[in-house]
Amino acid sequence: MGVFVVGFMVFVLLVLVSFVRLGGVGVSGNVVFEVQHKFGVVGNESLSGYVAHDMYRHRRILAGVDLPIGGDSSPTSAALYYTKIQLGSPAKEFYVQVDTGSDILWVNCAGCENCPQKSDLGVPLSLYDPDQSLSSGTVTCDQDFCTTMVDPTNNECVLGSQCSYVVRYGDGSSTTGYFVRDNVQLNRISGDRQTSDMQGRIMFGCGSKQSGGLGKSQQALDGILGFGQSNASLISQLAASKKVKKMFSHCLSGSKGGIFAIGEVVHPEVNSTPILPDMTHFNIELKAIQVGDEFVTLPTKMFNTAAKRGTVIDSGTTLAYFPDPVYNQLMKKVAASQSEADMQIVDNQFKCYPAHGNVDDVFPIVIFHFANALKLRVYPHQYIFTTQHPYWCIGFMSNGMQPRESNAVLLGDLLLTDRLVTYNMEDQTIGWTDYDCSSSIRVKDEESGMVYEVGAHDISWTRSGAGRSNVSVFVLLVFIIATKLVMYE
Numbered sequence: 001m002g003v004f005v006v007g008f009m010v011f012v013l014l015v016l017v018s019f020v021r022l023g024g025v026g027v028s029g030n031v032v033f034e035v036q037h038k039f040g041v042v043g044n045e046s047l048s049g050y051v052a053h054d055m056y057r058h059r060r061i062l063a064g065v066d067l068p069i070g071g072d073s074s075p076t077s078a079a080l081y082y083t084k085i086q087l088g089s090p091a092k093e094f095y096v097q098v099d100t101g102s103d104i105l106w107v108n109c110a111g112c113e114n115c116p117q118k119s120d121l122g123v124p125l126s127l128y129d130p131d132q133s134l135s136s137g138t139v140t141c142d143q144d145f146c147t148t149m150v151d152p153t154n155n156e157c158v159l160g161s162q163c164s165y166v167v168r169y170g171d172g173s174s175t176t177g178y179f180v181r182d183n184v185q186l187n188r189i190s191g192d193r194q195t196s197d198m199q200g201r202i203m204f205g206c207g208s209k210q211s212g213g214l215g216k217s218q219q220a221l222d223g224i225l226g227f228g229q230s231n232a233s234l235i236s237q238l239a240a241s242k243k244v245k246k247m248f249s250h251c252l253s254g255s256k257g258g259i260f261a262i263g264e265v266v267h268p269e270v271n272s273t274p275i276l277p278d279m280t281h282f283n284i285e286l287k288a289i290q291v292g293d294e295f296v297t298l299p300t301k302m303f304n305t306a307a308k309r310g311t312v313i314d315s316g317t318t319l320a321y322f323p324d325p326v327y328n329q330l331m332k333k334v335a336a337s338q339s340e341a342d343m344q345i346v347d348n349q350f351k352c353y354p355a356h357g358n359v360d361d362v363f364p365i366v367i368f369h370f371a372n373a374l375k376l377r378v379y380p381h382q383y384i385f386t387t388q389h390p391y392w393c394i395g396f397m398s399n400g401m402q403p404r405e406s407n408a409v410l411l412g413d414l415l416l417t418d419r420l421v422t423y424n425m426e427d428q429t430i431g432w433t434d435y436d437c438s439s440s441i442r443v444k445d446e447e448s449g450m451v452y453e454v455g456a457h458d459i460s461w462t463r464s465g466a467g468r469s470n471v472s473v474f475v476l477l478v479f480i481i482a483t484k485l486v487m488y489e
Contacts, residue, residue, distance in 0.1 A: 082095055082096060082097045082098060082121075082123075082221055083095070083096060083098055083225070084096075085184060085185075085225070086184065086185035086186075087107065087128060087133075087182055087183070087184055087185075087204075088128065088130075088132070088133035088134075088135065088136065088182050088183060089133050089134040089135040089136075089182075089183055090133075090134075091183070091185045092126060092128070092133075093126065094107050094126055094128065094222040094223060095119075095121075095123045095124075095125075095126075095221045095222050096221055096222055096223045096224055096225040097221050097223070097224045097225065098225055098227065099224055099225065099226055099227060099228075102167070102224060102226035102227075102228055103226040103228035103229075103230040103232045103233040103236075104150075104165065104167070104204065104205050104224075104226045104232050104233065105202070105204040105205065105223065105224070105225045105226060105234055106165070106167070106175060106177060106204060106205025106206070106207050106223045106224055107128045107204065107205070107206070107207060107222050107223030108125070108126075108127050108128065108207045108210070108222055108223060109127055109128050109129065109130070109177065109206040109207055109208055110127045110128065110129035110130075110131070110132075111208065112127060112207055112208055112209065112210065113208065113209040113210070114209060114210045114211060114215040115127065115207070115210050115215065116210075116214075116215055116216060116217050116220035117217070118217050118220065119217055119220035119221065120217050120218050120219075120220065121219075121220065121221065123221065125220060125221075125222055126222055127222075128206060128222075130180050130182070130206060133182055133183075135182050135183045135201075136180055136181070136182045137180065137181040137182065138162065138180060138181070139162070139163040139178070139179035139180060139181055139203055140159075140160055140161060140162065140163055141157035141158070141161050141162065141163045141164070142157050142159050142160070143163065145163065145179070145203050145232075146163035146179065148231070149230070149231040149232040149236075150163060150165065150179070150232050162178040162179070163178060163179040164176070164177065164178045164179075165177060165178070165179065165205055172211075172212050173210070173211055173212025173213045173214045173215075174210070174211045174212065174214070175205070175207050175209070175210050175211075175214055175224075176207070176208060176209040176210075177205045177206045177207040177208040177209070178205070178206055178208065179203050179204065179205055179206070180203070180204065180205075180206045181201060181202070181203045182201070182202070182204070183199050183200065183201055183202075184199070184200050184201070184202050185197065185198070185199050186198045186199070186200060189443070189445075189452050189454065191452060192452055192453040193440075193453055193454070193455050200238075200243070202234060202237060203232075203237065204234075205223075207223060227248070228280070228281075229246075229280070229281075229425055230280075235248070235262070235425075244262060244263070245262075245263055245264060245426060245446065246424075246425035246426050247262070247263060247264060247422065247423060247424040247425060247426060248260070248261065248262045248263075248422075248423050249261050249265045249420055249421060249422040249423070249441070250416075250420075250421055251419065251420040251421070251435055251437035251441065251456075252413055252416055252417045252418070252419075252437055253417065253418065253436075253437035253438045253456065254381070254382065254417040254418045254437075258437050258438075258456055259420075259437060259440070259441055259454055259455065259456050261441060261443045261454050263443050263444065263445075263446070264443065264444045264446070265420070265422060265441050265442070265443055265444075266442050266443065266444050266451055267441060267442040267451075268420060268433050268435055268441065269433065270420060270421075270422050270431035270432055270433045271372070271373075271374050271431055271432075271433065272372065272374065272422070272424070272429040272430060272431030273285065273370045273371045273372045273374040273429065273430060273431065274371060274372065274428060274429055275425075275428045275429060275430055276310045277428070279310070281312055281314075282312060282313050282314070282423060282430055283310035283311065283312055283313075284310050284311055284313060284370055284371065284430055285310050285311070285370060285371040286298070286303060286310060286311040286368060286369070286370055286409055287369040287370060287371060288368075288369040289326065289330065289366065289367070289368055289369070290366070290367040290368075290369065291330065291333035291334055291364050291365075291366050291367075292333070292364035292365065294333055296326055296329045296330055296333065297325075297329060298326060299323070299325050299326070302323055302325075302326075302407045310408075310409075311368075311370070311408070311409040311410070311411060312408060312409070312410040312411070313411055313416070313421070313430055314410055314411065314412055314413075317410060317412030317413065318395075318412050318413060318414060319395045319396070319397050319412050319414055320383070320395060320396050320397065320409075320410065320411050320412050320414060320415050321396075321397050321398070321399040321408075321409065321410040321412075322396060322397070322398060322399060322409050323398075323399060323407050323408070323409070324398050324399075326409070327396065327397070327398040327399075328398075330366075330396060331351060331394065331396060333364070334363060334364060334366065334394060334396070335351070335353070335363075335394070336364075337362060337363070337364075338353045338362075342354055344391060346387065346391060346393055349397070350393045350394070351393070351394050352387070352391040352392060352393040352394070353391065353392050354390060354391060354392075355386060355390045355391055355392045356390075359380045359381050359384055359392055360379055360380045360381055362380065362392075363380035363384060363392075364380070365377060365378065365379055365380070366378045366383060368411070374431065374432075376411070376415065376432070377434070378415050382414065382415060382417055382418065383395050383396065383414060383415055385414070395412075395414040395415075416432075417437070418434060418435065418436075418437060419432045419433060419434045419435055419437075420432060420433055420435040420437070420441060437456060438456045439455070439456065440453050440454060440455040440456065441453075441454050442454070
């Protein structure tokens, strides 16, 4: 969901993290999820959809979890990632968005008001029915999950009544429902590129009413899987049960393919920087922005205050967003080699230039410097995308339109491709290294000490109504840091 709208919203939606129960405490395992990207290849006539997508979206020990996904990082072909999970007994499949900016897993439930009946993404939609699952259970408002994890401030609980929730997103959409407890079926990694079935038990939201975009077919999925840091998130539930470590990694390929893992990645190694404390999302301290041999002047009042907001790392957002004073300098330096007369405004917002030659020979490298001397080196082919017309469009945007977040920087998946990015919530660090994301990484199993290979995955799908079929994409799991405002009732 949108980048900067009201907190971190949810739009590429939730990747599944499973709550594994293999009998016994301290069991660690690896889980595999198949994740798919929302969009197929489109032309520049749909460019406004990328920003709208980000705004809508700017709406967590298993030794390792592998989520095969689909999609790519180009704004002209990718904007939303989702995965397939199985809930209940007998197990039933649900397609959910992956979102690191929200905390709960919820799916549409039987009897839901205004739930979508079909999806333009080409996936079958399902409704979860707790009455049809032999393993389902009710979560009441007086139980610890509700009183300590969901809403500790709620003093209006009537003993035995449902633990309810309301999630409101920055675009005005919302989901309302109640929590249930049921089984989730996962694919545990049992060896190098091998998996076996595994079941766990989790608490998740049962959506009874949807509004706004959540009720429309255009972006319709069965629900959202939150990967946030709160105690209500799946990864936090898993960690509290001593089944998983609170760390995950993704590696997005600029062409095709990608990797997602939950657990400790032992190869390749990454350099890291601290996650800023007391932040809901994954914020890190930006020290400088370098364009070629020149540096952008970062306003002191925005970046050198005692309470640093930092820069949000959000692989679920497509583009990159900057405060106006930074954006204006950045664009001027990036396009210094281009004639202003050649500049075209595409879709009323993207600055584009005629494409000729090799883009890496025409535009400069942009380097983001973070605390602990961590650098993010972004090549022109990583921050510039092409349209059906012969134009190069720059994937940097101003967030001035979003006054609540106008002082923040958000770096989306356009800048995170071709590198392994790790999120370690145990030692509160984020790190990355340049890497071939179409290859494989190695993840440690905490219980056995074994190290398993996790490879990139290829998911093919047909996007209904897109005029093309068999769009084969495999991109690393994109974690969405979306802006959102969450309320629990």
